[in-house]
Amino acid sequence: MTDQMSADNVGRVKVAVLGSGSWGTTFANIVADAADLARKSGEGPVAEVVLWGRRAAVVDAINESSENPDYFPGITLNGRLHATTDAAEALAGARVVVLAVPSQTLRENLASWREHIAEDAVVVSLMKGVELGTLMRMSQVVGEVLELSEKRIAVVSGPNLAREIIERQPATAVVACPHYETAVLLQGLCKSAYFRPYTSTDLVGVEIGGAMKNVIGLAVGVAEGMGFGDNTKASLITRGLAETTRLAVTLGADEHTLSGLAGMGDLVATCSSPLSRNRTFGEKLGAGKTLEQVVAETRQTAEGVKSSESILELGWTHGVDMPITEAVVKMMHHDMSPAQALLAFMSRSTKPERYGV
């Protein structure tokens, strides 16, 4: 897709969504529904959506009965959605490539997909994590492995609990790309009757908001599991947003992004919803289960568990104080009990409400 190309002269666009888990399936369905709307109205680009998945049984079910029985049994997907286990087939001719795999496997996935990704494709990350070791945001991993300029890398993020959106409940999101026209084009591809995307050029703010809300969601879940009430949870959400904003702004984000959909919006959705995997993970831990028990019970990706470590290191590297993230890391990775983590958090030295950047 060239920089000059606009939404008006694109016409048909092949969109490959890689990853047929909870969010990949849901996002593919959004784009297919958006294409139906565009087809009917004659306005905007019309996407042909191909979903790649690892498991043949899931792919067959999508193709034969428009259902993903592993994640959303009983929900009818858009009938035009086509699925395949062959990444080369999914990627052939795709001008938009959407990535929906766990953050920590992205690098190895991209290495195997790279040769099939068209040179002019725009690559969109749906992931909310930070890579362990490199401390890179997902768009940075994409840029490094695929050697893409940032103009061809975008992110979609926001308060988007997949279960609600697959039921076609109204939701909003942010499509972020430093190249504004690309963000507008992608906005057109996923705007449906129930999904309203806004544009942003602040990739850093949108990605840090998405990754951090998982960590804060874990902390709020722990508080819930320990039996604490709304004051405790509101305090964690608000101080979590302050922590998120400190980190994001230090990394170059616009402060306003963090009070938008990809910051506060997603934080509120995740921290309030029993549908959130991160919040549920924390809740089980807070209620007294061991980390091993909770890990064994968790089938879907709870990104904050691993990303809490990389995010804390990122904060430390840039001299950002991250007390909630630190408490989460101690519980997730250093055998600290929720009660000990709470004590450590509450007994820190007192501070002004606003400090740091």
Ligand SMILES: NC(=O)C1=CN([C@@H]2O[C@H](COP(=O)(O)OP(=O)(O)OC[C@H]3O[C@@H](n4cnc5c(N)ncnc54)[C@H](O)[C@@H]3O)[C@@H](O)[C@H]2O)C=CC1
């Ligand atoms: N589920 C949700 O409501 C939302 C999730 N996200 C983000 O989307 C990303 C993906 O999450 P979900 O789809 O929810 O997770 P999921 O656990 O539901 O699905 C992950 C998918 O990746 C596949 N997968 C696992 N390991 C893999 C590997 N090594 N190579 C290739 N594929 C592999 C799984 O088979 C599965 O299809 C995460 O970063 C998450 O934070 C973002 C917005 C909403």
Ligand SMILES: O=C(CO)COP(=O)(O)O
């Ligand atoms: O990102 C999400 C909501 O926007 C999904 O949250 P969980 O990964 O915690 O389920």
